[in-house]
Structure formats: C-alpha cells, structure tokens
Amino acid sequence: MTKRKVSNPLALAVLALLTERSMHPYEMASTLRARAKEESIKLNYGSLYSVVESLQKHGLIEAIETLKEGRRPERTIYGITEPGRTEFADWLSELISVPVKEYTRFEAALSLLAGLPPDEVLGLLQLRAHRLTMEISAGESALARSAEQGLPRLFSIEFEYRITQARAELTFVEALIDEVADGRMEGYEFWRRVHESGEFPSNADIFGR
Amino acid sequence: MTKRKVSNPLALAVLALLTERSMHPYEMASTLRARAKEESIKLNYGSLYSVVESLQKHGLIEAIETLKEGRRPERTIYGITEPGRTEFADWLSELISVPVKEYTRFEAALSLLAGLPPDEVLGLLQLRAHRLTMEISAGESALARSAEQGLPRLFSIEFEYRITQARAELTFVEALIDEVADGRMEGYEFWRRVHESGEFPSNADIFGR
DNA sequence: TCGCGAATACTCGATCTCGAATACCATGAG
DNA sequence: CTCATGGTATTCGAGATCGAGTATTCGCGA
Numbered sequence: 001m002t003k004r005k006v007s008n009p010l011a012l013a014v015l016a017l018l019t020e021r022s023m024h025p026y027e028m029a030s031t032l033r034a035r036a037k038e039e040s041i042k043l044n045y046g047s048l049y050s051v052v053e054s055l056q057k058h059g060l061i062e063a064i065e066t067l068k069e070g071r072r073p074e075r076t077i078y079g080i081t082e083p084g085r086t087e088f089a090d091w092l093s094e095l096i097s098v099p100v101k102e103y104t105r106f107e108a109a110l111s112l113l114a115g116l117p118p119d120e121v122l123g124l125l126q127l128r129a130h131r132l133t134m135e136i137s138a139g140e141s142a143l144a145r146s147a148e149q150g151l152p153r154l155f156s157i158e159f160e161y162r163i164t165q166a167r168a169e170l171t172f173v174e175a176l177i178d179e180v181a182d183g184r185m186e187g188y189e190f191w192r193r194v195h196e197s198g199e200f201p202s203n204a205d206i207f208g209r
Numbered sequence: 210m211t212k213r214k215v216s217n218p219l220a221l222a223v224l225a226l227l228t229e230r231s232m233h234p235y236e237m238a239s240t241l242r243a244r245a246k247e248e249s250i251k252l253n254y255g256s257l258y259s260v261v262e263s264l265q266k267h268g269l270i271e272a273i274e275t276l277k278e279g280r281r282p283e284r285t286i287y288g289i290t291e292p293g294r295t296e297f298a299d300w301l302s303e304l305i306s307v308p309v310k311e312y313t314r315f316e317a318a319l320s321l322l323a324g325l326p327p328d329e330v331l332g333l334l335q336l337r338a339h340r341l342t343m344e345i346s347a348g349e350s351a352l353a354r355s356a357e358q359g360l361p362r363l364f365s366i367e368f369e370y371r372i373t374q375a376r377a378e379l380t381f382v383e384a385l386i387d388e389v390a391d392g393r394m395e396g397y398e399f400w401r402r403v404h405e406s407g408e409f410p411s412n413a414d415i416f417g418r
Numbered sequence: 419t420c421g422c423g424a425a426t427a428c429t430c431g432a433t434c435t436c437g438a439a440t441a442c443c444a445t446g447a448g
Numbered sequence: 449c450t451c452a453t454g455g456t457a458t459t460c461g462a463g464a465t466c467g468a469g470t471a472t473t474c475g476c477g478a
Contacts, residue, residue, distance in 0.1 A: 009317040107249045111222075158317075168376070185363055186362040255460085256435060
C-alpha cells in the first residue's frame, strides 16, 4: 500500500464536510469550529487553503462555482468527487483500524529524563500531575455541558477518548512520582551520582549507554 | 514566554547527547539508535542535519573540529555551549511539567466517526483492538527483554509510558465496541438512518451539526 | 449617521520536514 | 582477486506547514 497523496488530517475533515454538502474553504473552517472539531484536528488557514488546492489537484474534490458578491474576495465553492468519496472512506477506515505510532512530546521528554537531576524531575512531574488533573476536570465539565445541550455522544466521543488518555497519563505520572520520591526507581543511584558529581562517567557503565 | 528558536524534539536529543560528549551528526544518529531512542523521538537524516545547523546558528552548539580521514566526506564534530546547556534544561523542564495538547490520528478519526456506517465502524474498531493487543504484548516483551539484559528502568521508562497509553486506548476501544455493537451508543439511530437513506438530512437536526 | 470592532475570505513567503539518492570504504565469501 | 553487502556520512530539493498580514463588509451603539 502506497502513501496517500494528501496526508494532512485536515484534508480528511474537508472530505467529510464535502460529503455533507458543497462549501467554500472559509465555511469549512467555521463549520469545523462550530462543531468543535478544531479541538481534535489542527486547523489553520494556511494549511486549509493549501490542502484544498492539493485535494483539487488530485481530483478528490472539484470547484463547483466561483461567486463574487459585491467587492468581497471571491469564494470558490468545492464539491466532493467520486474518487474523493472513496478516498475518504478508505482513509478513515485505515485511521480507525490500524494503530500508528505517534511521537508525543512527553514521550520524548521521558526518554531523556536522566538529563535532569532526580529532585528537579520530581518537582516537574508534580507540576504536570497538577495540571493534568485540572485539564481532566475541565474536559469533563465541557463534556457534561455539551451533553446537557443535547449533543449525542456519537459527536463528542473524541473528547471522551482524550479524557481517557489523560487519566491514564495521570496514573502513570503519579506512580512515577512515587518511585522517584522514595528512590525506588531502578537506576536512581547512578542518576543522582551523575548529577552530583557534575558530569558523566567517561564511558558509562550502564548497559546500552 | 516566546517560542523556542529550534522546536524539533530531535534538537532536544542532540543537546542531550552533546551534554555527555562532543560528537558528529552521524554518531548522534547511531547513538540514538543504539539506545532505542528513535522509538520515542522521530529521527531521520534530513531533519538531523538541518536541526544541527539550526542549533549552531543559534549558538546552542558549536563546531569543535572538522576531520577529514582519507577521501571520506568530512565529519564535523559539535560540542554544546553554555546557552545550549541552559536551553536543554529549560526545554526539557517545560516538556515534563506542562502537558500539551497533541493531535493524534485516532482522535481525528473518532471526531469523524459518523462518516462511516456503524456496522463498518464496528469491524474496524475490532481490528484496531486486535492490533493494539498485539502491540501491547510486543511492547511488554521488548521491555522484559531489555530488563533481563540489565538496562535500568530509568532508561526505558518511555516504553512503559507508551504501553500504559496503549492499554488505556484498548480499554476505551473495547467499551466503544460494546456500545456500537448493541446500539446503545447515543445517536445510533440517526447514524444508521443517515447511511441507510444514502444521504444527509438537508439541514441536520442534531444539535451543533 | 458615524465610527469601530467583529466577521469574512484569503494570501504569502519563510521555515521545516522528509527520505531518497549519492558516494565512499571495509569486509569477507566464492 | 573481485564482487556484493553493509556501514559511514551527508546532500538536496520538493513539498508541507505555519500564522501573521491584508482587505473588505457588516452590525450596532452613541
């Protein structure tokens, strides 16, 4: 299976919108915003317009008409093509069914954790735990609010996912805090020594390092 | 707080490596590889060389010497500067202590879930659950293997994090599967109807849509 | 009715990212 | 000895990404 011609997830959202009805780029942006999809799909104008252009170049969408009302800039209305529908279904199917490794910033940070002394790391982790806790409760109340206003779960399931992940991260961070706090973490002695003695052992005696 | 001059996480890894000792770019790559850090920090040559150049331009690292052995391409050896050390500690601290919203593909897919009919989604989610299960056990055994070989947890903590997150996702996906399977998911009727009747209601009567 | 902030609609180019391609050398199998 | 394989070390340019900037119109309060 070869790579997709247009790979920005924003393009997927564009295809989804045009599945419902034709519209012009700016309307796509405001619709996504109104539906709070920009929470889950990064949206910025530069990307939007270039993604639309690229979709058109590849025949997945087509310009339906260009309106010029008054002296405003013209709006080009786009519609989805048959290949576009196929691509949408295929792409979305893939995203759902095959888990892909994503590189998160926190994972990168964890992999370099030893670069900071343990007591500093401890404080930073505590800060993170605190902030995560706040984010989780903010997320929960946002979710409750939209449920109250009658939005079916089908359309806010992505927020539940995010909260789930945040909770798991919080649990992980809390466990990590405990281990670092009481020095139970394997490698702790080495860790502390390296930072106290100022510098790295000329040739580290830790396996793999 | 203004943005960082060099923002690619690979640059953080470069700074971390140069904290230990000076080296040339290719050696950075192989060291990261040997330590399995490329699992957590995306590494490719193009980025590496431009990131190194950018770090140098901003005075965070400096060229120490340029070797030319035989007719091989010359290797430039880089070392970290004082501003570089500061930047490293500051950046890593930030990554640990402040949780940042990351846009994952699966979250994007979830936010567009209604674009595919429920029975298809069901099958796709089952596929994902299956693949996640396999990934989790692969990750667990990789972790066990490196522990056996004496690598302290401090240096493989990022793998534990990843497994934690994958497990949480699996739990979420399994719950979702159940709900979709028995039609308990809120909005299910609308969802099914839209796809059976071929198309979208001219003006959706679902709040926010 | 005047002015002003918000909304509409898009453009631009600097920077970043990617990974295939290049080019060389060391090793060892046949 | 010679050819293939794999490791060393980097370059290049096409394409993606970003978000501030521009230009216009609308609505509304004073």
